[in-house]
Amino acid sequence: MQEAVVSASGASEVVRVALELNGRPVEQDVEARTNLLDFVRQQGCTGTHAGCEHGVCGACTLLLDGRPVRSCLVLAAQADGSAVDTVESLGDAARPDALQRAFSEERGLQCGFCTPGFLMLARGLLNERPDPSEEEIRDVLSANLCRCTGYASIVRAVQNAAGAQS
Amino acid sequence: MKAPPFAFVRAESAEHAVSLLTEYGEDAKLLAGGQSLVPMLNLRLTRPSVLVDIGRIPGLSEVAAAGDAIEIGALTTHHDMEQLDVGDLPGLRSLRDVAGLIGHYPIRVRGTVGGSLAHADSASEWALMALVTDAALLVRGPVQSRELPAATFFQGFFTTALEPEEMITSVRFGRSRARTRIEEFARRRGDFAIVAAATSVVLEGGRCTSARIALGGVAGMPIRLETAEQVLTGAETGDPQSLDWLIREVAYVCSSEISPGSDTHASATYRRRLTQTLVERSLRRSLDDHLPAGAAAA
Numbered sequence: 119m120q121e122a123v124v125s126a127s128g129a130s131e132v133v134r135v136a137l138e139l140n141g142r143p144v145e146q147d148v149e150a151r152t153n154l155l156d157f158v159r160q161q162g163c164t165g166t167h168a169g170c171e172h173g174v175c176g177a178c179t180l181l182l183d184g185r186p187v188r189s190c191l192v193l194a195a196q197a198d199g200s201a202v203d204t205v206e207s208l209g210d211a212a213r214p215d216a217l218q219r220a221f222s223e224e225r226g227l228q229c230g231f232c233t234p235g236f237l238m239l240a241r242g243l244l245n246e247r248p249d250p251s252e253e254e255i256r257d258v259l260s261a262n263l264c265r266c267t268g269y270a271s272i273v274r275a276v277q278n279a280a281g282a283q284s
Numbered sequence: 285m286k287a288p289p290f291a292f293v294r295a296e297s298a299e300h301a302v303s304l305l306t307e308y309g310e311d312a313k314l315l316a317g318g319q320s321l322v323p324m325l326n327l328r329l330t331r332p333s334v335l336v337d338i339g340r341i342p343g344l345s346e347v348a349a350a351g352d353a354i355e356i357g358a359l360t361t362h363h364d365m366e367q368l369d370v371g372d373l374p375g376l377r378s379l380r381d382v383a384g385l386i387g388h389y390p391i392r393v394r395g396t397v398g399g400s401l402a403h404a405d406s407a408s409e410w411a412l413m414a415l416v417t418d419a420a421l422l423v424r425g426p427v428q429s430r431e432l433p434a435a436t437f438f439q440g441f442f443t444t445a446l447e448p449e450e451m452i453t454s455v456r457f458g459r460s461r462a463r464t465r466i467e468e469f470a471r472r473r474g475d476f477a478i479v480a481a482a483t484s485v486v487l488e489g490g491r492c493t494s495a496r497i498a499l500g501g502v503a504g505m506p507i508r509l510e511t512a513e514q515v516l517t518g519a520e521t522g523d524p525q526s527l528d529w530l531i532r533e534v535a536y537v538c539s540s541e542i543s544p545g546s547d548t549h550a551s552a553t554y555r556r557r558l559t560q561t562l563v564e565r566s567l568r569r570s571l572d573d574h575l576p577a578g579a580a581a582a
Contacts, residue, residue, distance in 0.1 A: 129291035129308070129334045150292035150335070153322070171285055172323040179390055186365075186390045191322045193315070194338055195292050239390065260473045261388030 133195040139163065140207040145175055155180070157194035158204055165205040165234045169263070176262030179235040179242075186242030205234035208241065217241060217279040226275035228266035235262050235264045240276045248283060255280075294337045298424045298453050301338050305449040306426045308334040314451060315339065316359060319387070319395035320403040337406035344398075344453060347374055353458045358398025358451075362386045375417075375460025382409050382466050388474040398452040401437075404444045405476070407500035409466055410455070411438055413481035413510050415498035416464060417457040424493065425450040441504040461498070462486045463570040467562045468500070471549075477501055478550045481538075481562035487569055490522045497534070497563065502544040502555055507581075511535040512563075524576045531571070535563040 135157065136145040145159055155178045157284045158166050169177030178189040181203040209215035214222065217237050227233040236259065243250060243258045250258070257278050264272060295301035305312050312334040315321055326328045338344075344359040345369065355376045356365070366382035370376040381540045386392055386400075386409050400410045401421060414421070414434035426449050437445045446452070468480035480500035486493050495516035497509045515534050521527050544555035572580035 129287060129293035129304075129336075131291045134290050135465070149289065151287040151289055153287070153326075156286075172326045173319065173391070176388075176390065185393045187393050188325065188390050191318055191391075193292070193318065193322070193335075193337075193392065195294075196315070196318065196337065210371065243389070258389050261390055264528075 130227035224275040267275035317394040362392035378464040416484035416496035438505040467566040479558040
């Protein structure tokens with residue numbers, strides 16, 4: 119496959135990005151300045167939200183090669199060849215996963231805008247540390263902002279999901 | 285906000301990156317983890333015409349012992365550093381502990397040691413560690429590679445000794461047998477430190493034989509406090525009560541030597557108070573086995 123990014127000399131304002139999005143291959147020519155947040159949303163995965171677009175709020179958090187990152191701070195071109203997992207990969211209303219069930223049961227959301235970011239941050243944490251302490255959970259979750267819940271219910275939701283997994 | 289338009293090119297090696305910087309001139313910027321550069325692009329605080337992506341260059345994320353020093357590849361992420369298996373290398377433990385202070389987990393997954401040093405924020409933890417461990421930054425340019433001492437690397441507000449066509453390839457943190465520690469304060473966990481204090485002390489034969497103290501957040505760039513270092517250097521460490529008082533004196537000297545600014549985060553007075561507290565805390569926690577019981581809990 120020919121890359122739109124030219125390696126010798128010849129920087130390009132258009133890049134071809136080919137990556138795996140929630141397990142399926144996607145390929146798109148985009149402006150080089152397109153960030154991964156806009157890229158996944160343009161592909162139809164609108165569960166990932168644009169909050170601040172400068173890396174402070176975490177609403178755009180998704181998994182890049184299994185680890186949580188702020189997609190507003192990653193250029194789509196940097197994710198070329200990688201695996202991206204968004205909130206859509208967790209489950210849906212008919213079959214929610216353990217985290218989604220726990221958020222629902224513990225009232226870990228109100229308006230829901232920050233929720234996908236928290237779900238993916240928690241998913242990344244639990245992938246790396248399946249049995250985190252409350253302090254570890256609070257420390258990691260402090261990366262993201264929520265204006266509605268006051269955070270206690272989000273912490274409980276992640277604790278419950280961790281417990282449900284083990 | 286969205287970034288302004290730019291052209292993108294991927295570098296295959298450090299030599300390639302440098303030749304691209306030379307070709308495209310001062311309008312080109314290196315992109316590694318992007319955790320400092322991309323927010324600036326999104327806020328339109330910078331408008332480079334070309335981004336040179338160095339994130340895929342192989343061989344720049346190695347961590348290796350080099351005598352009394354630890355050499356870290358520039359593309360090593362803060363998360364890589366946090367996950368280090370410290371084994372028998374004492375210098376690695378203090379580096380690993382510092383990594384966890386940086387930002388938040390998703391930022392540490394992407395941000396790099398080299399990027400943090402090149403960006404040179406006043407409160408950069410790696411910059412402070414470089415200053416207190418007499419680090420050398422290994423830098424590649426179009427004609428030559430050179431080693432830049434940390435002591436003269438941070439020159440001003442987001443300004444370093446790097447030439448426009450140069451790239452940091454690794455950093456060698458020294459003093460691996462010293463007791464080295466950073467203490468910092470921010471209102472929320474993970475925010476930029478309002479003040480950060482780094483200390484590095486070598487104890488030998490009942491004395492402090494060498495000391496380094498550096499502060500972030502009190503000037504336009506991270507700074508060493510050489511006057512305060514001299515108060516500590518040569519001092520006896522045998523008597524716990526005397527050492528406790530000496531630490532207070534050193535911390536006071538630090539707070540009186542600086543001219544911090546006031547801003548929305550803190551007043552100059554508060555920054556001086558923080559400096560005193562954090563320098564004391566850093567030294568006390570490093571030297572807790574030489575202090576009266578409970579002294580390190582302050």
